[in-house]
Amino acid sequence: MELLDGKKIADKVKQEIAQEVEQIKASGGKPPNLVAILVGHDGASETYVGHKEKASAQVGFNSSVLRFEDTITEEDLLAEINKINKDPEVDGFIVQMPLPKHISEQKVIEAIDPKKDVDGFHPVNVGRMVIGLPSYVSATPDGIIELFKRYNIQTAGKHCVVLGRSNIVGRPIANLLSQKGPMGDCTVTICHSRSKDIPSITRTADILIVAIGKAGFVTADMVKEGAVVVDVGITRIKSDKTKSGWKLHGDVNFDEVAPKCSYITPVPGGVGPLTIVSLLKNTLKASKREVYG
Numbered sequence: 001m002e003l004l005d006g007k008k009i010a011d012k013v014k015q016e017i018a019q020e021v022e023q024i025k026a027s028g029g030k031p032p033n034l035v036a037i038l039v040g041h042d043g044a045s046e047t048y049v050g051h052k053e054k055a056s057a058q059v060g061f062n063s064s065v066l067r068f069e070d071t072i073t074e075e076d077l078l079a080e081i082n083k084i085n086k087d088p089e090v091d092g093f094i095v096q097m098p099l100p101k102h103i104s105e106q107k108v109i110e111a112i113d114p115k116k117d118v119d120g121f122h123p124v125n126v127g128r129m130v131i132g133l134p135s136y137v138s139a140t141p142d143g144i145i146e147l148f149k150r151y152n153i154q155t156a157g158k159h160c161v162v163l164g165r166s167n168i169v170g171r172p173i174a175n176l177l178s179q180k181g182p183m184g185d186c187t188v189t190i191c192h193s194r195s196k197d198i199p200s201i202t203r204t205a206d207i208l209i210v211a212i213g214k215a216g217f218v219t220a221d222m223v224k225e226g227a228v229v230v231d232v233g234i235t236r237i238k239s240d241k242t243k244s245g246w247k248l249h250g251d252v253n254f255d256e257v258a259p260k261c262s263y264i265t266p267v268p269g270g271v272g273p274l275t276i277v278s279l280l281k282n283t284l285k286a287s288k289r290e291v292y293g
């Protein structure tokens, strides 16, 4: 069993990005500029946006967080998004999800200029991704592909089972892995809450990607010997054994599943750090006008 060390790979990719930013600056260009909008004070969102800020600084980007209270109206938030769409100084921006219940996430996503949508959530980017046109690919699926590339994991002809059909993870990763070409050519099965006999399906997976948000859902009996297992889930459970008072749990019961795997991601330190790095990659692309010219 080998660990897919997301932290290590993320550090390497950040170094590569930092070098490129250095070159841009050396030749008189401006560093990429990323803005993150954070509404309210959700603990996990604060952590994730904090990581995005820190990583942006590490690679030499300009970045800032625009904070709003969770009392902001949908109308006002949409107006703020419009301002950033028009701001020539901003290359890319994201609105951290989830949003308070009175704000439509879909409306917010559709208000973002696809050219600045470095989350790759806008229907234009999703549609372009699906048909293989240049696009911003959402960060978690892109991070998983990056991890496979760096560990030389073969995908062609493999059966990949994806647990979960969310717009930001399950559906796009299933799509990417089924596409023609390197890091694709998988036979893909998507399972979800209405699937029947999930264990009998996951047992046929050469590659198992789990993104359902249920701590410890995948147990040893659900996994084939030698499978590659990617755990996207992060559930915070109260604990008196950690400094922070929280322990993070993946969707996979790591201790019992890991011995059966050829490769497996840990939580934390697996997919999470690559999600951050893929956002940086998209922002660099945005500043170079690589996707839309």
Ligand code: L34
Pocket (backbone or CB within 6 Å): 047, 048, 051, 094, 095, 096, 097, 098, 119, 139, 140, 234, 248, 267, 268, 269, 270, 271, 272, 273, 275, 276
């Ligand atoms: N708009 N909303 C928007 N874009 C995104 O790409 C996200 N996501 C998801 C939630 N909402 C979003 C993230 O940023 C999930 N996500 C995310 C980002 C970073 C990490 C995990 C999820 C991460 O850094 N994970 C660390 C542990 C962090 C901790 O201590 O809690 C890890 O090692 O897995």
